[in-house]
Amino acid sequence: MPLKKKNQWKEGRAAYAMILPAVLIIAAVALWPLLRSFWISLFDLRLNDPTRNAIHYSYSVNVEQYADRLPGLLRTVKREAGNARDGASPGLSVAQKKLEAVSGELEEDPAFRERLAQVNGLLDAFSPVPQELRFIPVDNAKAERLKAELQGIRKELIGLKADGSLERPDEVIGLTSALLDTFQAPNFVGLSHYKDLMSGRRLWESLGNTLFFTVFAVALEMLLGLLIALLLNRTFRGRGLVRAAVLIPWATPTAVSAMIWHYLYDGQNGIVAKLLYEAGLISDMGSLLSSGSMVMGSVIMADVWKTAPFVALLLLAGLQNIPASLYEAAWVDGGSRWKQFVHVTVPLLKPAFFVALMFRTLDAFRVFDLIYVLTGGGPANSTESVSIYAYKTMFSELDFGKGSALSVIVFVCVLLISMVYVKWLGADVVGRRAG
Amino acid sequence: MNQKTGPLFYTAIAAFIGIVIFPFLWVLLASLKAPLYLYGEYAFSVKVPEYTLHNYISVFTNHPFGRYLLNSFTVGVLTMLLSISIAAFASYAVARLHFFGKTFFLGILLAVSMLPQIATLSPLFLFMQSTGLRNTYAGLVIPYTTYALPIAIWYMTTFFKQIPVELEEAAKVDGASLLGIFGRVLLPLVSPGLFTTAIIVFVDAWHEFLFALTINTKQSMMTVPVGIAMFQGEFTFPWGEISAATVTVTVPVVLLVLLFQRRIIAGLTSGAVKQ
Secondary structure, eight states: OOOHHHHHHHHHHHHHHHHHHHHHHIIIIIIIIHHHHHHHTBOOBBBBBBBBSSSOOOOOOOOHHHHHHHHHHHHHHHHHHHHHOTTHHHHHHHHHHHHHHHHHHHHHHOOOOOOOHHHHHHHHHOOOOOOHHHHHOOHHHHHHHHHHHHHHHHHHHHHHHHHOOOHHHHHHHHHHHHHHHTEEOOOBBHHHHHHHHHHHHHHHHHHHHHHOOOOOOHHHHHHHHHHHHHSSOOEEEHHHHHHHHHHHHHSSSHHOOOOOHHHHHOOTTTTHHHHHHHSSOOOTTTHHHHSSHHHHHHHHHHHHHHHHHHHHHHHHHHTTTTHHHHHHHHHHOOOHHHHHIIOOOOOHHHHHHHHHHHHHHOOOOOOHHHHHHTTTTTTTTOOOOOHHHHHHHHHOOOHHHHHHHHHHHHHHHHHHHHHHHHHOOOHHHHHHHHH | OOOOOOHHHHHHHHHHHHHHHHHHHHHHHHHHBBBGGGGGTTTTTTTOOOOOOOHHHHHTTTTHHHHHHHHHHHHHHHHHHHHHHHHHHHHHHHHHOOOOOOOHHHHHHHHHSSSOOOHHHHHHHHHHHHTHHHHHHHHHHHHHHHHHHHHHHHHHHHHHHTTTHHHHHHHHHTOOOHIIIIIIIIIIHHHHHHHHHHHHHHHHHOOOOOOHHHOSSSSOOHHHHHHHHHHHHSSOOOOOHHHHHHHHHHHHHHHHHHTTTTHHHHHHHHHSSOO
């Protein structure tokens, strides 16, 4: 027995070594980013806004801007205090004192002082300040207190402006605001992206579009796929050729097939648009891609064309796994063709059918490239799926926080769908897929 | 099921094939029409006064289409090599070795295959951005390989399982080590399966759109699907060029598929339908 145990141990170690690369890359490039997406969705992260283009857990000060703005502000305030007519100077000297107190408090931190000296050195030498030197974290409570202080100073200056006791009021006020901007607030927003999205209409509309697409496209694909599979499940001349032809839509990139259908649906030159028009099915050739109520149908038709043959292929493989002897037995028992179908084909094809159904549903729910290329989500967002909405939010609006929240919503929906399927089908059927 | 095949049956088959193939034939025709005859009164005619290869030439001279093809091909081949080498080991372990946590590993694979790619897009984009991997081949090969692994491991596991255990045991008796058995006995036997999986992984990488669209945005690094999607002119669609590009990218993959259709069908259906 010990020998066997030792062998088992050795085998286990070898197995772990063999799956290790796969585990590592999946953990690093699929699972970790998934968690990270959720984390990013809790922040107000915008790539087009320099103060929010990274995740900030705490307050920090932009030392470069600080070194640039503070001396100018102090100088201007001092000059104003010198020039001021009687009565205004007390207010200005108070403001000056307060400003000095704020900068004093910031600079009492040795790390801040050191960084400031470093940045000043670079600025004096006219060399660029590298990104990693620009920001220095500041204690949250202190930052908030100093910001409040600066806001108070700004208010006082605005008061002095109203009194007309400042020579160049906008300059001091502007510089104070600029100094306030050197404080970078933490951009943690918690679940507020989710709250905003849920209270907006666009999320629900895009979810509705996605569900509509999923239900109708998948239903048609499974139905047509089954019919085609039953048709092909006979021996006839040229069967190999037909089976191969079925692979052609599968072998075409979705984006390319979307382009093909774009051409076929074109309002002026599209042959499918023309045929449907001639057949009296549509009143205007342009409506396939431009009328809100028709476009989703066009998208579904293109998806069915691309995927139904593939579904047929999967189901055909399932059909061919049914032993012929069962049909013969049914035949001998006097079962009609319909009875054979109901009592032999249906129960035995079920597992293959449900696995195909589940994977098609999940694929359809995350639809992106077909819609992106065919309609871009339009007209008027009538074909916008949640994935398209998420993509647009991230890469057109550069709002990564909200976009990540949307992509997490896609994930949660996919998770729910797969849980329903797994519960409904039983783990057994799903396990088949996993070998 | 040996049912009689009558004329009705052949009509149905012909109609089905017609519908499947028609878009390609129409696009092939469009790619050969002189641009003038793509619009207006000749738009719907099969016979036009002039057929030309002009569209094929202009797609390569007016657009960096050759570059797109090269990019797609390189990314596809690299993804294929990387995922096959990782998956070969993992699928052998799954098919033949006993280890604690195998079910968990398979569960993770299943979960990753269901994962919507968009749910990992923002961190991956930010990562590629900060490491300078945007607009490089590695920027696409890394995510492609990750998402190809579940499929590759499943397919190859079925192929490994088809090899009789006796062969391995015989090699063991002859004193071969585990790695020796794997490398010298099993890999050669499983090579048809490896090859099939490689084709399927390559085709998937050739098709991928979302990562390609977001990570490689520089003209010179775009892949074919993104390149074709970006062909739209400012006001009109250059349908002649788009058709020529479509034919150019579809034909090699279709040939590959027709050539190896038996194996590909076996590979694609092995996951869904277990023997």
